[in-house]
Amino acid sequence: MRKKLVAGNWKMHGSLAENAALLAALKPALSGIEAVVCVPFPYLAQAQAELAGSSIAWGAQNVSEQAKGAFTGEVSASMLLDFGCTYVIVGHSERRSLYGESDALVASKYVAAQAAGLTPILCVGESLAERESGVTEAVVARQLDAVINAAGVASLAKAVVAYEPVWAIGTGKTASPEQAQAVHAFIRGKIAALDAGVADQLVIQYGGSVKAANAAELMVQPDIDGGLIGGASLVADEFIAICRAAA
Ligand code: PEP
Numbered sequence: 001m002r003k004k005l006v007a008g009n010w011k012m013h014g015s016l017a018e019n020a021a022l023l024a025a026l027k028p029a030l031s032g033i034e035a036v037v038c039v040p041f042p043y044l045a046q047a048q049a050e051l052a053g054s055s056i057a058w059g060a061q062n063v064s065e066q067a068k069g070a071f072t073g074e075v076s077a078s079m080l081l082d083f084g085c086t087y088v089i090v091g092h093s094e095r096r097s098l099y100g101e102s103d104a105l106v107a108s109k110y111v112a113a114q115a116a117g118l119t120p121i122l123c124v125g126e127s128l129a130e131r132e133s134g135v136t137e138a139v140v141a142r143q144l145d146a147v148i149n150a151a152g153v154a155s156l157a158k159a160v161v162a163y164e165p166v167w168a169i170g171t172g173k174t175a176s177p178e179q180a181q182a183v184h185a186f187i188r189g190k191i192a193a194l195d196a197g198v199a200d201q202l203v204i205q206y207g208g209s210v211k212a213a214n215a216a217e218l219m220v221q222p223d224i225d226g227g228l229i230g231g232a233s234l235v236a237d238e239f240i241a242i243c244r245a246a247a
């Protein structure tokens with residue numbers, strides 16, 4: 001049985017006071033339930049202080065592909081480890097579209113994260129135009145191939161994949177459980193063709209306007225192994241209900 005894993009992507013939200021209230025609500029409610037929060041860099045120390053010893057792991061939303069050096073404004077994987085991170089999101093569609101991150105750069109970040117011992121949460125997904133022109137599988141395959149070519153299929157044993165259709169992120173439009181399941185099955189099948197054991201164990205999260213009200217119908221799909229949650233991860237009751245729906 002694969003585990004299910006829900007991760008929150010706080011994006012560029014929060015403050016010390018807001019985070020303290022949110023984490024204080026999550027900690028007891030999610031006791032015994034494995035979950036993750038991916039927080040802005042400045043709040044990693046707060047997440048570490050608040051969450052150490054709890055069932056909630058923490059991570060970042062981006063990482064440099066470089067190990068160290070003259071890269072102003074960048075944050076390395078080893079720095080994330082210094083703050084107790086377990087996970088880091090790579091290739092979020094906002095990074096790909098707003099900051100021009102290519103498949104190759106995302107693959108380099110994935111490699112850097114794993115080299116340091118972090119578990120990358122690799123985001124893949126198609127835009128609305130791509131879905132409407134029937135190239136969803138080709139886009140997702142291309143995004144996965146960049147990582148498989150750089151790090152090998154076996155590397156996915158130490159990664160999480162998040163399928164996030166771009167048209168469903170922050171828009172309130174969730175993929176239907178059937179639409180999401182179809183792409184999740186495609187991802188697992190593509191990887192199974194290379195390594196059945198890795199595919200069977202791979203956690204594939206769904207992300208895109210998941211909320212308490214629609215979490216259960218998504219989480220019961222056979223190839224949906226949890227969620228990557230944006231907006232709803234900032235609302236304690238919503239995030240708690242989503243984590244419980246997946247548990
Ligand atoms: C995300 O940012 O990864 C995401 C899925 O956002 P939302 O849940 O707000 O659509």
